[in-house]
Each structure stands twice: as C-alpha cells, then as structure tokens.
C-alpha cells in the first residue's frame with residue numbers, strides 16, 4: 001500500500017543544513033500497523049510529514065496505492081504530535097471532531113452522532129460541548145485521536161499519540177487503536193518513543209537511527225492471539241522482542257559511530 | 261463589590277460637572293455656557309417633542325437617525341470591502357506584492373483631503389458622505405484583516421489540508437475565525453473613525469444630520485446649541501463603542517478563553 005524508497009530530506013542549505021532523513025526504505029502492507037521508534041530529533045515527524053504530503057522531501061519517493069505522493073492524499077488522517085495546536089480553539093470539541101466529516105457527505109445529525117461516538121470511545125463522552133482550551137493536555141490529545149478515528153481513513157498517521165495521558169488511559173487507547181484497526185481495515189503508522197508500546201500494538205516495529213535517520217531495524221511482531229494488556233506483556237516472545245528493540249534503540253544512543 | 265468599584269470610578273464625573281458649572285457661572289463667558297444651560301438647550305432641541313414620539317423633536321428625528329444611518333452604511337460597506345480585500349491580500353502573496361503599494365499610498369491620504377473630489381463627484385448628499393466615510397475608515401479593516409489572514413497558524417492549515425477541507429470550508433471555518441480577533445480590532449478602530457468622518461462630511465456638504473446641526477448652531481451664534489451637539493456626539497461615540505465591545509466579547513469569547521490558559 002505504502003512504499004517509501006530512498007527518502008532523504010535536508011532542512012535548509014549551506015553550512016547550517018540539517019540532514020534529517022538519510023535514505024529511508026520502508027514498505028507497509030494494507031491493514032498493517034507499523035510502529036516507528038527512534039531517538040528524539042532523529043526525523044520521525046519529518047518522515048510522517050513527507051508521507052502526509054505536508055513536506056516535499058529533497059530526495060526519494062513516497063508512493064501510496066501505486067501513485068506517488070505529491071499533495072496530501074485523500075482518505076488520510078493525522079494525529080499531530082503538537083495536538084493542542086491542531087485543534088481549532090474557535091470550535092467546540094464536538095465540532096472539531098465533526099468538521100472533517102462534511103466531505104464524507106454525512107448530514108448534520110449523522111456527523112454529530114459519529115463525533116459523539118468517537119468521543120465516547122476515547123473516554124470523553126461529556127466533552128462535546130466544551131472548547132478545546134477548557135480541556136487538559138491529555139484530554140485535547142484524546143480529542144485529536146477521536147477526530148482521526150471518526151474520519152475512518154484508509155491510512156492513519158499517529159505522531160506520539162498517547163504521550164500526554166496517564167498509564168491506564170494509555171492502555172485503553174492502545175486497545176482502542178487495535179480494535180478500530182481490525183474493524184475498519186485501516187493501515188496505521190504509529191510513532192512512539194515507548195518500546196513496550198511499539199511491541200504491544202505493532203505488527204512490525206521499525207527502528208530509526210539518529211539523524212540523518214535510516215532504518216536500523218525492522219522487526220516483525222509475531223504474538224499469538226488477540227493482544228491483551230496483561231497476558232501479552234508477560235508472553236516470552238513479547239519480552240524477547242522488547243529486549244531486541246531496546247537493544248537497537250540503545251545501540252543508537254551509546255554508539256555515535258552508527259549515526260555518522 | 262463590583263457596584264462599589266463602578267461607583268468609585270464614576271465619582272469624578274459629578275465633581276467635574278459641579279466645578280465646571282461654578283467656573284462658567286463665575287466667568288460669564290459667552291463661549292463657555294454652564295452645563296445647566298447646555299442641558300436646557302439640548303432638551304429644547306431634541307427632547308421636548310410629544311410623548312407619543314418618546315419626546316423626540318422633529319430636529320432630533322430628522323438629524324440623529326440620518327447621521328447614524330450614514331455612519332452605519334459607511335461602516336458596513338467599509339467592513340465588507342476591507343475584509344474581502346484584506347483576506348485576499350493576506351492569503352495571496354502575489355496579489356499582496358502588487359496591491360500593497362497602492363494600499364500604502366491610499367491610506368496615507370488624509371480622508372478630508374478627498375472631500376472636494378467627492379463633492380464634485382456626487383454633489384451634496386448621502387452618497388458623498390458615505391464615500392468619504394468608506395474611504396477614510398476602510399484602511400484599518402483592510403490592513404488588520406490581511407494581517408490576520410496571513411498569520412493563520414501553520415498547524416491549523418495543515419490540519420485542514422490533511423482532513424481534506426474544501427477551499428470554502430477552509431476559508432469559513434479556519435481562516436476567517438482565526439483572523440477574527442484582528443478583524444474586530446480593525447472594525448473597532450474604524451467605528452470611531454467613522455464618527456469623525458461623518459461629522460466632517462456633514463460640516464462640509466449636507467442639509468441635515470448632526471454635523472449640519474452643529475454648523476447651523478455655530479452660524480446662528482447658538483453656543484449652548486454647539487455645546488449640546490458636541491455632547492450628543494460624545495454620547496453617541498461612547499454608546500457605539502460600548503455596544504461594539506459587547507458584541508466583540510461575545511464573538512471572540514473563544515479567543516479570550518484560549519489565551520488565558522495557553
């Protein structure tokens with residue numbers, strides 16, 4: 001479905017230029033949930049922005065469904081890392097979630113219904129009438145997840161979507177993501193800095209190196225049965241994978257030679 | 261508590277009035293009639309009509325609504341022109357590059373300087389007055405709108421792109437609301453300018469209106485009448501601004517809320 005080949009990106013020019021992406025190759029199949037982990041500042045958001053067509057990479061190609069991405073593809077949703085600035089403060093939370101649904105040809109009551117349902121799913125049943133700035137950071141983050149979920153995109157890009165919520169809510173949201181994915185056959189790319197999370201929700205975990213980022217590891221997560229917060233996490237295969245991802249990420253941090 | 265504080269702020273008004281009354285009575289200067297004389301003249305000019313017309317006189321009914329009507333006509337017209345052009349300039353770098361010098365030139369012209377031209381073009385009447393008002397007040401609206409439309413948060417625009425908002429949805433749901441605080445700042449400024457230009461245009465070419473009445477009183481050496489008209493203009497300006505502030509507070513409540521917490 002999604003194919004990225006030799007993607008490079010350089011911010012700026014001259015001596016101050018910053019090489020963010022150093023040739024990334026990645027293939028994602030339809031319906032797959034791929035987690036991307038990597039050290040802070042390595043270029044994860046840059047990668048995501050090139051896939052979303054928000055940034056024109058300086059080299060390489062991104063193709064989606066066989067067509068090169070030149071402008072923002074249809075049927076795409078993004079949960080931005082900077083979630084608070086991606087909600088519109090002049091609209092109520094319910095309207096924020098419902099706004100993108102206009103192009104799906106839904107009438108007003110159905111949009112409202114879908115928004116209410118999505119907000120319920122992220123545990124914000126009563127918040128539809130509030131404004132984003134009346135909510136806490138973690139609640140705003142969940143609103144922006146609800147907006148993406150209600151949109152039911154074919155491809156969903158999530159940039160550290162669960163960063164500001166407590167552990168319990170985080171587990172609930174992870175399970176919600178898994179449920180929604182299998183229910184609506186979405187393809188999901190999820191950026192996270194939490195190694196446990198990447199193994200728990202991912203079908204695959206892709207580890208990026210320090211800037212200029214390249215793919216340092218690509219692990220398939222083969223865990224039995226539907227995932228469960230308790231049993232999956234104590235499964236020996238889970239523990240093994242987590243250690244492996246951890247070693248890859250850690251290797252990046254301690255060994256400067258990798259990045260040069 | 262709030263009442264006491266309001267009272268605390270207002271106590272100076274009666275003190276000034278009493279002092280003014282005493283000083284003008286002592287001075288007996290024809291150019292400075294005492295406030296009581298002014299009030300009596302105001303009552304006579306505007307508020308001594310029949311009860312079924314809310315005590316308003318013919319002069320009041322003819323002049324005040326006429327002036328206020330011109331003021332609003334000019335303000336609304338300037339608002340539409342200013343916001344439409346401003347948002348276009350703000351969203352199009354190309355357009356802005358070509359038009360900006362014209363805008364800078366246009367707003368540098370003192371509006372009263374164009375009165376002779378508008379007089380020749382439209383002759384005495386509402387058209388000429390409205391044209392003067394529009395030309396004089398459109399600039400703050402235009403410049404503020406273009407500034408507001410230019411500085412929409414990039415993340416908001418990217419969100420609109422990602423979720424596939426159409427051009428009109430993007431305009432009405434993202435760009436205009438986010439430019440609204442700036443647009444309102446421009447509208448507020450031009451409302452007070454509109455009052456000034458209304459008076460000026462009526463002083464120069466008019467057969468009715470508050471400005472005309474002011475000129476009329478001055479020509480007949482009716483100094484209390486001159487003062488009375490000035491007071492009415494002051495009250496009108498104050499009322500316009502207060503009503504506008506209430507409307508602004510309503511429309512921009514999200515803006516105050518959002519800025520308080522972040």
Ligand SMILES: Nc1ncnc2c1ncn2[C@@H]1O[C@H](COP(=O)(O)OP(=O)(O)OP(=O)(O)O)[C@@H](O)[C@H]1O
Nearest residue numbers: 011012018020039040041042043044045046047081
């Ligand atoms: N607009 C820009 N201009 C110049 N440099 C930029 C720009 N955006 C990002 N960078 C640089 O590119 C690098 C990668 O940024 P990016 O936001 O992709 O990192 P990230 O992996 O998402 O980090 P984090 O985990 O902290 O979110 C950073 O070093 C950053 O300083």
Ligand SMILES: [Mg+2]
Nearest residue numbers: 044045081159
């Ligand atoms: Mg990032």
